[in-house]
Amino acid sequence: MHDIRFIRENPDAFDAAMTKRGRGPEASRLLELDTARREATARLQELETTRNTKSKLIGQAKAKGDDALFNQLRAEVDTLKSQMDEAATEQAKADEALRTELASLPNLPMDDVPEGADENDNEEVRGWGEPKEFAFAPKDHVAIGEGLGGLDFEAAAAMSGARFAVLKGQLARLERALAAFMLDMHTLQHGYSETSVPLLVRDEALFGTGQLPKFSEDQFHTTDGRWLIPTAEVPLTNLVRDAIHAESAFPMRLTAHTPCFRSEAGAAGRDTRGLMRMHQFYKVELVSIVKPEESEEELERMTGCAEAVLRALELPYRVMLLCAGDMGFGARKTYDLEVWLPSQNTYREISSCSNCGDFQARRMEARFKREGEKKPEYLHTLNGSGVAVGRALLAVLENHQNEDGSVTIPAALRPYMGGIEVLKP
The missing domain is CATH 1.10.287.40 (Serine-tRNA synthetase, tRNA binding domain)
Structure with a gap:
């Protein structure tokens, strides 16, 4: 607002x-x-x-x-x-x-956000890792997952329709391991507080974070008037709504692992195959709520926390500063992390970290009062993926695949996989 x-x-x-x-x-x-x-x-x-x-x-x-x-x-x-x-x-x-x-109306872009209309005008800030040179033609994650006997789109489609998947056995365990690994990293190393939140919210919550009224078609609406969350950003950010908080409560850093639900209205193209764009997926979300003077530095910190996940998983990536025309509705400045996918021979988004300034706080009436001051001020809110679990899973499958159809588990994940080093067909 x-x-x-x-x-x-x-x-x-x-x-x-x-x-x-x-x-x-x-x-x-x-x-x-x-x-x-x-x-x-x-x-x-x-x-x-x-x-x-x-x-x-x-x-x-x-x-x-x-x-x-x-x-x-x-x-x-x-x-x-x-x-x-x-x-x-x-x-x-x-x-x-x-x-x-x-x-x-969308949020105002910060001065250092580049001008531009779409993703072609985004600017690369930095990169990490070199894409692996395979001695064979790399498969995509669908072929790898099906070869491992752990990915079943047909069963999901029979009960739920398109854009759903069933993960079994080794892949179901890998999905769980990725989420646990990310939560441990963000809570134990990065200072985020793990939070369990509702998956159903009222209109006011989605209005507060900017999904309503503009993006109602992208959400799933229940028969009792609630909405399935598109991301844990919604309930996490709304924890400070309609209140004046003490200055000492901030910075507040929260993380949650939840399923996310999106209708993907109008989505089409190459992402209709596989796990890239689903109606239901898991994500580890990061939310920071800070005083106004802290938000620019907090965005850099949050982006670094998401990057640490990709480095630990040994996944080549690049950081993109989004142009004004490609940013989300509520963002003032956004960094996208794009992970390398061998099957597509390109980088694809796996995390998006945004500084929303006081835009969401005004919609939620989320304020704080400095010690010794009478007039309350609006807080600044930030959100980011730390990271999308399904996309991390497919990136691990593709980047760590072997010619025989097996997948080498990154060392950081092995304790969460019971010591398993390789997934075998």
Whole structure:
């Protein structure tokens, strides 16, 4: 959510940021709505003041026994009450109109976010590891998984439809091992607090993190009016909603391993095969909630925590700074981690780490009060994948495959696999 006072004071800067986001100028339209809201508020306050004045005069007229004046004032107050009801309705409509428009606009990109329209304009920041040179034609993860007897799309499709998978035996254990390994790394080494959260949330929670109302088609809605979470970012970030917190509570760093559910409306192309883009998948999420002056440094820290996972799994990757046109709705700045996939001979996203500034906090009314200060401030929120479990699994299968169809387990994962070093067909 945007601060209308900032727009009022910096209309040109706001329009420049929206233009960078690929939208037209927005400030003039928003300020017209703001003017209408302020005029409606002033009208209501004026009527309230007049009513209060006349209400006092009613008491004085009654005390003097002036029945004519008393009746006249009562009639005037009744008329004012009716006018106030109408004014309150107009104020509510004007307030909702402005709020709806402010809620529909994406976050403002930070100054160092590159301009651009899509992924072709993203900038590589750094890379790690060299893609392995295979002495044979590498298989994709679907062929590897099916060869291991642990990946079954047909059974999943029979019971659930497309974009679901059944993992069995060795692969089911590998999926569990990856999640446990990531949680241990983030809690024991990186200082995140493990959290178990609801998988069903109300409208307010998805509005708070920016998925509603704009992206309702990408979510699964239940018959009782709740939503399946698209990521643990939603419940984790909403833990601080509708409250004023003590300064000492921050930085707050949280992690959770959950299933995630996405309708993938309109998704098509090469990702329809395999585990890249599923309706249900597992992810280890990272969320940081910090004071405003800490968020830029926290984004670098969070990205480094996700990178550490990929290095431990011996997976070549690169870090991409997303351009303004490719960032998510709620982000001010985003780094994508892209892992190397031999079967596609390219890098593909496995983690996205974003600084949302106070954008989500305003939607959630999540604030804190500095020690010795009276006025509360909005918190800054960040989120990132630490990392997507399914994509980590397919990356391990492809990067560590052998010619005989077996897969070598990275050393960091072996304690979580009961000491198994190789998955064999």
